[in-house]
Amino acid sequence: MKTVEAIEPAAINVKTKxxxxxxxxxxxxxxxVPFWYLGSTMGVGTMFNVIMSTAHELLLNTVFFILSxxxxxxxxxxxxxxFGVVALINKLISPIMHPLYGLPGAASIGAITTYLSDxxxxxxxxKDKGFIKYFKNYQIPxxxxxxxxxxxxxxxxxxxxxxxxxxxxxxxxxNLAAIIGSIVSVRIMTYYAKKYFNTSNESxxxxxxxxxxxxxxxxxxxxxxxxxxxxxxxGKNGVEMGIAIIPGVLFICTIVMLLTFGxxxxxxxxxxxxxxxxxxxxxxxxxxxxxxxxxxxxxxxQSVEALAFPITSLGAVGAAMGLVKSFIANGLVAPxxxxxFTAMGMCWSGYLSTHIGMMDALKMRQLSNKAIFSHTIGGxxxxxxxxxxxxxxxxxxx
Numbered sequence: 425m426k427t428v429e430a431i432e433p434a435a436i437n438v439k440t441k442x443x444x445x446x447x448x449x450x451x452x453x454x455x456x457v458p459f460w461y462l463g464s465t466m467g468v469g470t471m472f473n474v475i476m477s478t479a480h481e482l483l484l485n486t487v488f489f490i491l492s493x494x495x496x497x498x499x500x501x502x503x504x505x506x507f508g509v510v511a512l513i514n515k516l517i518s519p520i521m522h523p524l525y526g527l528p529g530a531a532s533i534g535a536i537t538t539y540l541s542d543x544x545x546x547x548x549x550x551k552d553k554g555f556i557k558y559f560k561n562y563q564i565p566x567x568x569x570x571x572x573x574x575x576x577x578x579x580x581x582x583x584x585x586x587x588x589x590x591x592x593x594x595x596x597x598x599n600l601a602a603i604i605g606s607i608v609s610v611r612i613m614t615y616y617a618k619k620y621f622n623t624s625n626e627s628x629x630x631x632x633x634x635x636x637x638x639x640x641x642x643x644x645x646x647x648x649x650x651x652x653x654x655x656x657x658x659g660k661n662g663v664e665m666g667i668a669i670i671p672g673v674l675f676i677c678t679i680v681m682l683l684t685f686g687x688x689x690x691x692x693x694x695x696x697x698x699x700x701x702x703x704x705x706x707x708x709x710x711x712x713x714x715x716x717x718x719x720x721x722x723x724x725x726q727s728v729e730a731l732a733f734p735i736t737s738l739g740a741v742g743a744a745m746g747l748v749k750s751f752i753a754n755g756l757v758a759p760x761x762x763x764x765f766t767a768m769g770m771c772w773s774g775y776l777s778t779h780i781g782m783m784d785a786l787k788m789r790q791l792s793n794k795a796i797f798s799h800t801i802g803g804x805x806x807x808x809x810x811x812x813x814x815x816x817x818x819x820x821x822x
Contacts, residue, residue: 462682465705466697473699478681479674481701486746487673490583491666495659497578501540502658506650510536511640525610527566528558534570535606539577542665543778546571547785562617565788568779569613569799573606573806575773576741579665583745584766587752594759597817598766601810605771609802616794669742672774676736676743681750683707684732702750708732722804723764724811727756733765734807740774760814767810772803 441447462471504510514536518529525531533555534546546567549555556564577599584595643650686706687695697703712719712728719725723734730751736744748765751757757765779799783792 461707462705465695466687466703470697470699470703474682474697474701474703475678477699477701478678478703482674482677482746483670486677486749487666487670490579490669490673490742490745491663493582493586494579494666495662497540497582498660498662498665499655499658501578502654502661503651504540505640506642506654508640510540524607525566525570526614527563527570527610530555530558531567531570534567535574538571539574541576541661543572543575543773543775544782544785545575547782550786562614562621564786565617565620565783565791565795566610566613568782568786568788568795569609569802570606572773572775572778572782572799573602573609573771573802575770575778576665577602577770577773580741580745580766580770580773584748584762587748587762590759591762593817594763594814595766597763597813598770598810601763601767601806601813602770604809605767605802605804605806607802608805609771609799612798612801613791613795616798617791620791620794669740672740672743673746676740677746680708680732680736680743680747684709684729684747685750685754708735722811723807724760724815725764726758726761729754729756730761730765734768734772734803737769737772737774737803738776740777741769741772742774744769760811763810763814764807767806768803771806772799775799775803 459471466474501510514529514532517532517536521527521529521531534549537545537549550564550567559567581595581599584598585592643653645653681702682704684706685702685704687703688698688700689696708731709728712731716725716728716731719731723730725731733744733747733751736747744765748757748762751761775796779796780789780792783789783795788795
């Protein structure tokens with residue numbers, strides 16, 4: 425019987441490092457200090473009770489709620505694609521892509537695809553020769569920023585609207601502001617990409633009459649069978665997406681809540697912790713007070729605690745969504761905040777955790793820092809735009 429030879433680390437290109445190195449002790453320090461602070465403030469036993477209770481509540485009342493929305497949104501997006509509605513939207517949007525973004529009309533497919541799913545969906549398009557041929561070299565890196573600016577848009581918007589009828593208009597305003605942020609992000613990234621490729625802004629020569637935009641793939645069977653298949657497949661994709669956000673929501677959101685909210689009650693000036701869910705040490709509001717006078721005119725946040733949403737969105741918008749219900753229940757946010765949350769959450773949509781991987785997939789990793797910088801500015805502009813668009817909206821409806 426043949427034996428399988430051991431594969432050397434070098435053969436599979438595995439990075440190695442000294443078993444115990446300087447970063448081991450730095451990591452212990454970085455992790456240990458926050459736990460010491462939490463434990464000394466809340467009590468070690470109480471701290472662990474709060475962590476477990478918060479994660480459990482997030483799983484039951486937030487993750488499963490988002491999961492159900494993801495399933496419905498996935499099924500809807502598959503239906504829209506199957507029966508040509510996405511193609512119709514693309515045809516309507518294509519003429520404005522070049523004036524706004526400096527990109528060919530085909531780029532609208534990327535925006536729609538990621539809006540209906542998530543950031544990395546644009547990578548599969550970028551690998552398609554029928555799609556990428558419309559783009560010049562300097563335009564390809566901008567697809568990362570364009571796709572990220574619309575990632576999880578449908579799920580985020582649907583989630584915000586589901587929180588109450590008073591949040592329908594703010595969510596839609598947030599979508600408009602996210603588009604503004606995406607334009608800023610793509611335009612800045614285009615500037616850096618053109619410098620990198622040392623090229624001028626030449627027009628795209630490919631014609632949009634190519635068969636790639638004239639046809640769409642459909643499932644086999646009659647209309648009913650196609651619809652049923654689309655619903656099931658789209659719903660399955662929604663399940664996968666909903667499951668994928670669990671680690672981010674439970675881990676990141678639990679930490680953010682520990683740092684955002686305070687004890688259950690205060691008696692005679694002394695914090696009283698019960699070990700229940702959503703208790704914390706309220707560190708972020710304390711730190712946020714120093715920058716809140718600058719942030720408030722820009723984003724119009726009602727409370728310091730609201731800063732936790734955009735901060736969390738940097739890593740995972742799914743986790744940030746988990747904060748919103750608690751904010752509303754505690755009276756910390758108003759409809760205008762929901763507009764800003766939608767804009768920044770959709771535009772940023774966890775770009776710090778996806779940008780490098782997406783740029784690597786586009787074979788443009790050397791421009792990752794430029795893409796991140798461009799998208800940071802774009803997200804900030806989205807939040808500022810949402811704030812002032814909502815103020816304009818309130819003036820118009822009076």
